[in-house]
Amino acid sequence: MTCFEDFSNELLFEIFDYLSFDQILDAFFGLTNRLNEVIRTYPACIDLTKALQRNLRRKGPFQCRSLVVSYASEQFFNKICSNINFQGIRSIELVYNNYSLILSLFHQLPMMQLESITIRDLHVHSYKENFGQGIWSMIATAGLDQLRYLNVPLRIISEDVKQFSFELLSLEHAILKDISDEEMFIFLCHTPNICMFRACMSYFNSDVDVSHLNLPRLTYLDIYIKKTVSFKCVHQFLSVCPSLTHFELRCWWYEKIESEMFGPEEWQNLIEQYLPNLLYLQVRFFKYVSPDNETYIEDIFENSDYWRNRQPHFRIQVR
Numbered sequence: 001m002t003c004f005e006d007f008s009n010e011l012l013f014e015i016f017d018y019l020s021f022d023q024i025l026d027a028f029f030g031l032t033n034r035l036n037e038v039i040r041t042y043p044a045c046i047d048l049t050k051a052l053q054r055n056l057r058r059k060g061p062f063q064c065r066s067l068v069v070s071y072a073s074e075q076f077f078n079k080i081c082s083n084i085n086f087q088g089i090r091s092i093e094l095v096y097n098n099y100s101l102i103l104s105l106f107h108q109l110p111m112m113q114l115e116s117i118t119i120r121d122l123h124v125h126s127y128k129e130n131f132g133q134g135i136w137s138m139i140a141t142a143g144l145d146q147l148r149y150l151n152v153p154l155r156i157i158s159e160d161v162k163q164f165s166f167e168l169l170s171l172e173h174a175i176l177k178d179i180s181d182e183e184m185f186i187f188l189c190h191t192p193n194i195c196m197f198r199a200c201m202s203y204f205n206s207d208v209d210v211s212h213l214n215l216p217r218l219t220y221l222d223i224y225i226k227k228t229v230s231f232k233c234v235h236q237f238l239s240v241c242p243s244l245t246h247f248e249l250r251c252w253w254y255e256k257i258e259s260e261m262f263g264p265e266e267w268q269n270l271i272e273q274y275l276p277n278l279l280y281l282q283v284r285f286f287k288y289v290s291p292d293n294e295t296y297i298e299d300i301f302e303n304s305d306y307w308r309n310r311q312p313h314f315r316i317q318v319r
Contacts, residue, residue, distance in 0.1 A: 005032060012038050021046050021062075029059055043088045048080070056083045063088055066116075069105070070095040077101060081108060090146075091116035098122075099135065106138040114142040116149040140166035151175040169193060172217075181206045181233065189213055196220040204251070205230035213240045219277075220244075225251035231261045239274045246280045261285075264304040267316070281314040 004012070012035075016024050021044045028035050036059075043065035046056075056062070060083030067089060069077065086109050093116075094102055102119065117139060139150070147170050173196040176187065181204045188194065195217050204225045218241050229251045238244065271278055301307040301316050 004028075005034060009038055009041070013042055016042050016044070025059065046084060048077070056080045061085050065089060066091040066093075068093045068095070069097060069101075071097070077105065081105075086110060090114060093118040094120070096121040103134050103138070106135065111138055111141040112145050115146050117142060117147065118149075118151040119153065120151070122153055137166075140168070145170060147171055149173045153177045153179075166190065167192075172196065174198070176200070181208070185210070185213065188215060192216075194218055198222040200224045200226070202226045203228050205233050208233070208236065210236045210240050215241050216243060218244060220246045222246075222248040223250070225249070227252060229261065231263075231266065234261075235270055238270060242274065243277055244275050245277050247275075247278060248280075248282045248284075250284045250286070252286050262300065262316070264301050264307055264316075268304070268306050279313060283316045285318045 007015075016039075019027070024039060024042070024044065029039055030036065040060070040062055043063045045066040045068070046062065046064050047068040048070070062084060064084045064086055065088055067084070067086075069092075089109060090113065092105075092109070092114060094105070097119075099122065102122075119135075139147075139152070144167075147168060150168070150171055150173070153176070168191045171191045171194060174187070174191065174194060175198045176184065177200045179187075179199060179201050181201055184199050184201060185206075185208050188197070189212065192214060194215060197218060197220070199222075201223070202225070204223065205228050221241065221244055229249075234249065238247070267283075271281070298316065298318060307314060307316070
């Protein structure tokens with residue numbers, strides 16, 4: 001143990017980076033007073049689904065760099081939050097928690113220094129009026145300065161899209177689930193520095209004016225459509241993404257789709273006119289109904305020299 005006593009705080013922090021918070025407590029806490037103090041000052045990744053409440057309450061408070069909260073109640077969180085120091089927090093992940101817990105937690109965090117926010121599998125039965133707006137107001141506070149990564153179900157603003165009136169100027173990576181195409185365009189109007197964007201929505205067929213939309217830094221785009229997609233809408237959107245290098249589009253084929261979606265020349269013209277930097281293209285249609293004719297869509301693209309010469313990086317698939 002004399003060996004560890006000789007290590008500097010910086011070296012001990014590097015060792016701790018390879019261990020989980022539980023492992024750090026089990027292996028080192030209680031060995032010496034100095035190690036105890038080093039652990040308390042170490043900016044840890046604390047996963048409340050794994051960290052023992054007893055350890056936090058008896059041995060804390062601890063510095064927290066990253067926090068993961070899953071399936072927690074407000075009562076549970078309030079019992080242990082006084083044993084966590086959030087002054088250095090940079091990242092938070094919330095999994096299947098209710099709206100009131102998220103709001104309560106956000107009010108206790110220094111939101112303006114958060115660099116990453118993930119909210120997954122919201123407990124929909126816990127929703128109350130204005131909770132969604134309250135959550136987005138807190139996210140806006142983070143987005144004013146430091147927020148780089150955001151992964152949320154945007155349906156929390158579906159009842160009033162006009163409330164989304166703030167700028168997320170620092171945001172670079174975003175993943176949004178269960179949104180409408182209108183919400184997606186509203187969101188992107190407020191994220192001028194976005195580099196990677198992934199979205200899941202039911203429809204992508206609104207006739208939206210994109211003249212006010214400018215995405216000069218967007219290089220990675222991944223869109224999943226559950227129902228209807230329009231080539232015109234896709235064309236309008238991609239026309240404002242001049243730096244795009246990677247584009248994936250996946251959609252279900254529930255009904256007859258406009259012929260332009262399967263036109264080799266239409267896609268070629270779109271790429272040559274608006275996407276000069278595109279290196280990877282994958283468009284996948286998952287058939288729910290059979291096409292009206294026996295023509296295989298993929299064969300149409302196979303017969304084009306432009307598409308054949310760019311495989312496997314450029315592909316249109318029907319499954």
